[in-house]
Amino acid sequence: MNSPAQPTNSSENREDGSAIVEFLALAVMLLIPSVWFLIGVSQIQAATYAAVGAADQATKMYIGSDAQADIRAQRSEAGAHAALADFNISPDQSTMTRTCSQDCDQPGSLVRYEIEVRVPLPLVPEFGGWEHSLVSVSASSTGVQGE
Numbered sequence: 001m002n003s004p005a006q007p008t009n010s011s012e013n014r015e016d017g018s019a020i021v022e023f024l025a026l027a028v029m030l031l032i033p034s035v036w037f038l039i040g041v042s043q044i045q046a047a048t049y050a051a052v053g054a055a056d057q058a059t060k061m062y063i064g065s066d067a068q069a070d071i072r073a074q075r076s077e078a079g080a081h082a083a084l085a086d087f088n089i090s091p092d093q094s095t096m097t098r099t100c101s102q103d104c105d106q107p108g109s110l111v112r113y114e115i116e117v118r119v120p121l122p123l124v125p126e127f128g129g130w131e132h133s134l135v136s137v138s139a140s141s142t143g144v145q146g147e
Helices: 018-063 069-085
Strands: 094-100 110-119 135-144
Touching: 018 069, 018 094, 018 110, 018 135, 069 094, 069 110
Parallel strands: none
Antiparallel strands: 094 110, 110 135
């Protein structure tokens, strides 16, 4: 019996190089979004740590000084900006508010600082006044004046 001849090197049966193309397609579709997600999560975590540190620092700088109220407020703001700068967060990305239960200078008054940090989308530049934001994180710290 004669068996029919099988084509061995015809162009219909060749699959050379398709594994490389499939690998590159999967890498682009899976790896790049995964890395982008991890960068975003790390930026959120850094902003959270920065907000906590900045709020604590601002409160300690305000209640721990015997200077005048405006000088204490300036020192608190500078301390908060320094804590944010440790995490590469510019003062433009944050807002700081101070509230007091009574007069901020009165002993026994509760002084509260709240810091809110806007986390931008990773690897996406801002252009034309459009401010993009992934999320905003906030932290607060409260201290007793005069203790």
